[in-house]
Amino acid sequence: MADYIIAAASTADLPETFYQDHEIPLIRYTYSIGMDVFEDDCREESRAQAYQEMRRGVVYSTSMINEETYYEFFRGLMERGKDVLYLDMSKEMSSSYAASHRAAARVQQAFPDQQLVLPDTRCISGGLGLLLRESVRHMEEGMGFQALLNWIESNKLHIMHRFTVDDLNYLKRGGRVSNASAMIGSMLSIKPVLYVPDDGKLTVSSKVRGRRAAMQALLDGVKRDMTAPSGQHIIINHADCEADANWLRNELLDAYPTLGGVDIYQLGVIIGAHCGPGLLTVFYFGDQRKA
Numbered sequence: 001m002a003d004y005i006i007a008a009a010s011t012a013d014l015p016e017t018f019y020q021d022h023e024i025p026l027i028r029y030t031y032s033i034g035m036d037v038f039e040d041d042c043r044e045e046s047r048a049q050a051y052q053e054m055r056r057g058v059v060y061s062t063s064m065i066n067e068e069t070y071y072e073f074f075r076g077l078m079e080r081g082k083d084v085l086y087l088d089m090s091k092e093m094s095s096s097y098a099a100s101h102r103a104a105a106r107v108q109q110a111f112p113d114q115q116l117v118l119p120d121t122r123c124i125s126g127g128l129g130l131l132l133r134e135s136v137r138h139m140e141e142g143m144g145f146q147a148l149l150n151w152i153e154s155n156k157l158h159i160m161h162r163f164t165v166d167d168l169n170y171l172k173r174g175g176r177v178s179n180a181s182a183m184i185g186s187m188l189s190i191k192p193v194l195y196v197p198d199d200g201k202l203t204v205s206s207k208v209r210g211r212r213a214a215m216q217a218l219l220d221g222v223k224r225d226m227t228a229p230s231g232q233h234i235i236i237n238h239a240d241c242e243a244d245a246n247w248l249r250n251e252l253l254d255a256y257p258t259l260g261g262v263d264i265y266q267l268g269v270i271i272g273a274h275c276g277p278g279l280l281t282v283f284y285f286g287d288q289r290k291a
Contacts, residue, residue, distance in 0.1 A: 004083040004145040006136055007073075011089050012129040013237050013268040016042040022136050027073045027088075029096075029270045032061045040270055047266040051240035051277045060273035064096040070103035074116060078107055083115040083145050087132050090200030091120045115145070119152055122200035125271045126235040126283040127161040133233075160286040161196035162205075162221045164214040166241070166278025193217040197289050205291035211278075215244055218282055219251050225286035229256035232285055239267040239279040248282060 007025040019026050019042065028040045033053075054060060077084045086104075091097045100118055108116050123131050131152065138148055191214035193206045205221075208214050222234075234252060238245040242264070249262040267279055 002139045002142075004085065004139070005077055005080065006132070006139055007077055007084060007086045008132050009086075009088040009128075010040040010042050011094075011125065011268060011270050012087070012132045013125045013265065013271060014042070014129040014133065015044060015265055018133070022140070024132075024136065025073075025077055027065065027070070029065060030063060031269050031273055032063065033058060040268060042268065044266055047269055047272070048240070050269045050272060051266075054272070054277050055240070060269065062270050062273050064094075065099060067099040067103045070096075070100045071106055074104055074107040075110070078111045078114055078116060081114070084117070085135070085145070085148065086116070086118045087121055087128060087135065088118070089124050089128055090122045090196070092122075092199055092201040093124050117149060119149070119156070120200065121152075122156050122196070122198065123159055124161065124196060124200070124202065125267065126237040126265070126281060127159045127196065129237075129265075130159055130233075130235050130283045130285075131156055133235075155285075157198050157289060158285050158287065160222070160225050160284050160289060161202075161281065162218050162283075163194040163202070163275075163279065163281040164191055164211075164218055165194070165275050166191065166211065167276040169276070193221070195221070195289065195291055197291075203291075211244075215248060215280065218280065219248060219255075222252065222282060222284060223255065225288075225290070226256065226284065227287050228285065230258040231260045232256075233260045234262045234282060234284040236262060236264045237267040237279075237281050237283075238264065239272045239275065240277040241280055244280050248280065252282075 010026055010028045030037050030039055104116050104118050121128055121131055189210050190207050192204050193214055194202055195205045197203055208217055236245045236248055245264045252262050
């Protein structure tokens with residue numbers, strides 16, 4: 001058994017079974033529908049229901065995790081008597097980042113002989129999930145705490161993130177595109193293709209006409225980045241577009257027959273509330289993040 005704990009946030013967008021199978025303590029973001037607040041349970045059924053409701057016009061909103069919630073979560077982990085590594089979204093994408101670090105500083109004072117480490121992962125969604133999954137694998141194979149911290153710092157920027165969204169109105173609501181851009185883009189069937197550069201912020205890399213062109217752009221991006229496919233496991237997240245996810249997986253397996261596998265999961269509700277149904281994204285290891 002490892003002498004330290006890896007904990008995470010629900011925004012890693014892995015299925016609930018992963019956290020249960022590997023006994024990963026999880027802090028869960030919340031989302032709201034009107035006045036009703038729900039906890040992100042990471043269940044595939046909840047994710048499927050959310051996207052069906054979004055397609056019917058139901059508005060989902062999210063909120064940050066407050067400092068006291070983090071404090072209680074971290075304190076409970078440290079009371080187990082082990083060092084703790086906590087993995088969450090990129091600082092640039094998380095309104096909760098500052099609150100988590102304030103809480104961690106308070107907890108650390110109460111446990112001076114243990115370490116509580118919260119790296120800026122520079123990852124989001126399934127990219128965070130890929131970092132978490134590999135970190136858990138290393139821990140379970142016997143890697144020590146400091147060695148794992150070093151591995152994360154050396155490898156986090158090698159996790160590539162490529163996205164496309166189907167409905168610009170969700171990006172408009174989040175302030176990522178203007179009202180005019182969303183209206184014109186929708187009229188012309190413009191689809192943004194996005195990636196995450198080294199700063200950990202979601203950025204538009206190109207704009208194409210039509211869904212098929214956007215999907216092809218994702219595939220082309222992987223092919224530009226991929227340098228060591230043999231044995232690598234890729235993650236695809238989708239928001240109610242499983243057929244598109246299957247197309248991308250099949251194309252990747254055809255292009256790289258030595259891959260270790262391509263796993264498809266539904267996108268978590270927290271990220272999905274900001275991107276909407278039809279989001280398709282792929283996460284994998286490469287040499288350098290670039291558009």
